[in-house]
Amino acid sequence: MLTFSQKVMLSDGWSRRLIAFFSGAVGVLALAPIGFFPAFFVPMTAAVWLIDGSAGENRWASLRRAAAAGWWLGFGYFVAGLWWLGVAFLAEADRFAWALPLGVLGLPAGLAFFTALGFALARLLWSPGAARVFALAAGLTVAEWLRGHILTGFPWNDFGMALGDNPLFAQFASVGGLYSLTVLSVLLFAAPALLGKGGRGRKAVALSLAGFVALALFGAARLQGKVETVKGVKLRVVQANVANDEFRADRRSELLDRYLKLSDRSTSPQTTGLTDVTHVFWSESVFPFLLAQDPAALSAIAARMQTAILFTGAARAEIEARRPHYFNSLAVIQKGEIKEWFDKMHLTPFGEYMPLAGALARLGLSPFAWSPGTFDAGEYSRVLTAPGLPAVFPLICYESIFPEEVAARLSDLNARPGLILNVTNDGWFGVTSGPYQHLSQARLRAIEQGLPMVRSANTGVSAIIDPYGRLLASTSLGTEAVLDGSLPKALPATFYSQHWRLAPAIAWLIVLAAALIRPRNI
Numbered sequence: 076m077l078t079f080s081q082k083v084m085l086s087d088g089w090s091r092r093l094i095a096f097f098s099g100a101v102g103v104l105a106l107a108p109i110g111f112f113p114a115f116f117v118p119m120t121a122a123v124w125l126i127d128g129s130a131g132e133n134r135w136a137s138l139r140r141a142a143a144a145g146w147w148l149g150f151g152y153f154v155a156g157l158w159w160l161g162v163a164f165l166a167e168a169d170r171f172a173w174a175l176p177l178g179v180l181g182l183p184a185g186l187a188f189f190t191a192l193g194f195a196l197a198r199l200l201w202s203p204g205a206a207r208v209f210a211l212a213a214g215l216t217v218a219e220w221l222r223g224h225i226l227t228g229f230p231w232n233d234f235g236m237a238l239g240d241n242p243l244f245a246q247f248a249s250v251g252g253l254y255s256l257t258v259l260s261v262l263l264f265a266a267p268a269l270l271g272k273g274g275r276g277r278k279a280v281a282l283s284l285a286g287f288v289a290l291a292l293f294g295a296a297r298l299q300g301k302v303e304t305v306k307g308v309k310l311r312v313v314q315a316n317v318a319n320d321e322f323r324a325d326r327r328s329e330l331l332d333r334y335l336k337l338s339d340r341s342t343s344p345q346t347t348g349l350t351d352v353t354h355v356f357w358s359e360s361v362f363p364f365l366l367a368q369d370p371a372a373l374s375a376i377a378a379r380m381q382t383a384i385l386f387t388g389a390a391r392a393e394i395e396a397r398r399p400h401y402f403n404s405l406a407v408i409q410k411g412e413i414k415e416w417f418d419k420m421h422l423t424p425f426g427e428y429m430p431l432a433g434a435l436a437r438l439g440l441s442p443f444a445w446s447p448g449t450f451d452a453g454e455y456s457r458v459l460t461a462p463g464l465p466a467v468f469p470l471i472c473y474e475s476i477f478p479e480e481v482a483a484r485l486s487d488l489n490a491r492p493g494l495i496l497n498v499t500n501d502g503w504f505g506v507t508s509g510p511y512q513h514l515s516q517a518r519l520r521a522i523e524q525g526l527p528m529v530r531s532a533n534t535g536v537s538a539i540i541d542p543y544g545r546l547l548a549s550t551s552l553g554t555e556a557v558l559d560g561s562l563p564k565a566l567p568a569t570f571y572s573q574h575w576r577l578a579p580a581i582a583w584l585i586v587l588a589a590a591l592i593r594p595r596n597i
Contacts, residue, residue, distance in 0.1 A: 080271060083121060084128030092147045095125055099151030099190075105237040106156060108511035112244070115237035115264045118148055122211055123268030126198055141198035142191040149190025153183030156232045159507035186222060186229065193218030200590045205269055205279045209589035212261040216583050219257050223477065227424065230476055232512060234260050240515045243294035244287075245544055248522045249569040253478040254579035258586055263287060302527075302541050304561040305493070308463055310529060311352040311383070312558040313337045314537045314550050315361075319502055324363045331372055334361060335379045340557050349383045352559065353463050358533040359388035359403070359472055360500040366406065367391055367413055377411025384409050384461045386531075388471065388498045390450075391416060400451045403427055405469045405498060407459050415460065418453025419471040421480060426472075426503075456484035458492050465493025465565070468526070472499040475517035482575035485524065491572075493565045495521060495528040502534040506553040510536055518544045523575075525566035542566045 077085070086094055098121035104114035125148070129141035160178040197214030201207050215234060223230030235256030238244040248256055266283030269276035315334055322330070338355050339348040346352065366372055366389040376385060385408040393400045402418040419427075427450040458466040468485060475481070475497045485491070497517050501510040514536045521528040522544040530538045537556065538549040541563040550556040571578050 078271060080124050080268070083124040086128065091125070091128075091144065094121060095144045095147035096151035098122075099148040099153075100155035102152055102237070103155040103232070105240065106232055106508075106512060107236075107240050107515040108508050110240045112237055112241050115234075115260065116267055118152060119211070119261055119264035120268040122148060122194065122197075122215075123207060123265050126194055126201060126207070126211065129194075129198055138195045138198050142195040145194025146187045146191035148194075149187030150183055152190070153186045153232075154180065156508075156512070157183055157186075159504050159509035162505040162507055162509075163503040189218045189222040190215070192221070200587075202590075205276075206590050206592070208262060208265045208269065208279070209586045211265055212258050212586040213583065213590050215261050216254060216257045216586070220254055220579075223479070227421070228477060230478075231473075231516070233257055236260075236512075236515065236519075237264065238290070239519045242298070242544060243291045245519060245522055246294035246297040247290055248519055249297070249525060249571055251578040251582055252482070252523050252571045252575055253519060255582040258579070258582040259286065259290070262586060298543055298545070300543065300566070302543070302563040302566075304563055305465065308354065308562040309346070309352045310354055310356065310539060310558075310560050310562055311338065311346075311349075312356045312529060312531045312537045312539065312550075312560075313358075314532060314535055314554070314556040314558065315358070316534050316553065316555040317502065322360065322363050327362065327364050327369075327372070330361070330363070331375060335375065337555065337557055338383075338385075339379060342557055342559050346559050349380055352383050354461065355380065355383050355385045356496065356498070356529055356531040357385065357387035358500055358531045358537075359405075359498040360390075360533065361387050362389050365390055365392055373408070373411045373413070376408055380408075381410070384463075386459070386461070386467070386496060386498070388500070391418070401449065402453060403450050403471060404453075405459070405471055405496070407461055409461070417457060417459055417469040417471075419450075419474065420453040420456065420484075421474045421477060422450055422452050423473055456487055458488060459496070464562070466490065467494050467496050468492040470495060470497045470517075470520070473513070475499075475520055476513070478520065478523060479575060481520050482523070482572065485572065486575070491565070491568060492526065494562065495524070495526050497528060497530045498532075499530070500533040510534070510552055514538065518546075523569065524572045525569040527563040527565060529562075539563075 083094055098118045102115050102118035105112045125144040126141050129137050131137040131140050158179055161175050164172055164175040164178055193215035196217055197211045200210035219233050233253055235253045237260045238256045263283045263286045266280050269279040315337055334357055341347040387406055389404055389406045391402050391404045405417045406413050407415040458468055501513055518540055521540050521542055525542045527542050528540040535550050535552040537558055539547045539560040541547055542565055548558050548560045550558055
């Protein structure tokens with residue numbers, strides 16, 4: 076009688092495709108908001124067996140069969156993990172509902188080609204025994220790295236997040252970053268595929284379990300560290316929960332008044348309003364108008380925030396002879412005066428600009444996000460400064476999901492900041508898993524860099540996060556809320572923050588060497 080693994084290896088046609096698809100879909104249970112990391116054993120174990128069963132009459136046939144299995148597994152993973160993108164198409168259903176399949180099925184279908192590539196690369200390195208697990212780790216890590224970089228990159232739900240969403244396992248990101256977690260995720264979760272191969276298989280699984288234990292012990296030891304707070308700083312994060320259909324120019328006064336009233340809300344006997352806080356944080360996309368060109372709005376802010384300093388998302392414009400340039404920006408406002416700006420550098424495709432704009436415009440597609448015109452990308456990284464705060468490193472919206480971009484921008488600065496500020500508007504995605512996934516990935520940047528993070532999200536999840544990635548305070552998704560707290564101090568620079576190129580490369584080279592050396596005695 077055939078074993079289950081043999082049935083998977085020998086599967087063909089639609090049975091093989093469905094096994095791959097549903098294996099990938101199950102793996103999403105390891106991600107936020109569920110975070111059941113053992114679920115990731117399913118896709119990685121299935122991946123080994125599917126590639127085992129990819130042998131064909133020649134090498135090209137084997138590669139093609141492996142790539143097809145990888146595409147179906149990736150398609151299942153991305154459909155289950157990114158289905159919530161469809162909510163954005165329904166926010167203005169009269170304009171975008173017809174294109175919903177493009178987001179729910181089209182994008183996952185495209186992303187699945189990276190998983191197909193990973194399977195094909197693994198098949199090139201394939202051999203009997205434990206070495207094939209190292210081959211899978213080498214192939215899929217290359218594919219995930221490429222997914223995070225090609226066509227501006229989209230590393231959302233990288234396979235490394237199967238470990239990165241767990242507070243204990245995620246601590247290793249301070250050493251190796253997300254892509255080292257990708258190597259480890261594939262390697263450790265694929266090990267059960269080796270069972271049934273005699274003593275070698277049991278030994279490999281035992282080593283995998285030892286790897287999980289080692290990661291957990293490292294994480295537990297690191298989380299014993301205590302974090303002091305910055306004296307004299309009292310933070311207030313405002314989550315206004317403004318629905319997309321409320322974000323209109325004809326409601327400008329109502330929206331501003333809503334933010335100001337929330338900012339001045341009494342939350343405790345010790346914090347009765349703005350007089351008891353030092354710094355206030357509003358989300359991305361607060362104003363359906365150009366704040367710098369609205370003296371009345373700035374005066375209203377000055378009248379309410381006499382002592383507190385405001386950080387807020389706001390579109391801004393630069394007028395040149397040929398055309399105006401618009402930016403999705405973050406402003407620092409003190410006493411009604413805009414002191415500093417940061418312009419978003421990594422714009423969101425389809426949200427803030429349209430790839431192949433001419434062709435897509437003919438199909439009736441335009442950017443989802445409000446803007447006075449087409450957004451331009453900011454040209455350089457910088458920190459924002461405000462009295463009482465250490466230097467603030469700004470990230471707008473999904474800039475927070477790019478580990479190497481964040482690391483590169485930080486390394487370009489003259490001095491290390493003391494705080495990451497992430498402002499975002501995830502209201503496009505409703506009360507779904509999307510905003511939780513965004514929070515999980517942003518939190519990993521705090522762990523990688525050893526920096527605290529303040530996160531202000533229009534509809535949630537807003538949070539104050541310590542440099543170990545712990546949520547010191549957070550809001551519920553889809554609610555109006557005010558969050559008060561102290562600012563944790565930054566940790567000394569992590570290994571990853573200093574060696575962000577080297578650390579993941581070392582991890583990948585180790586598994587590549589193991590795949591090539593083929594250690595059958597494991």
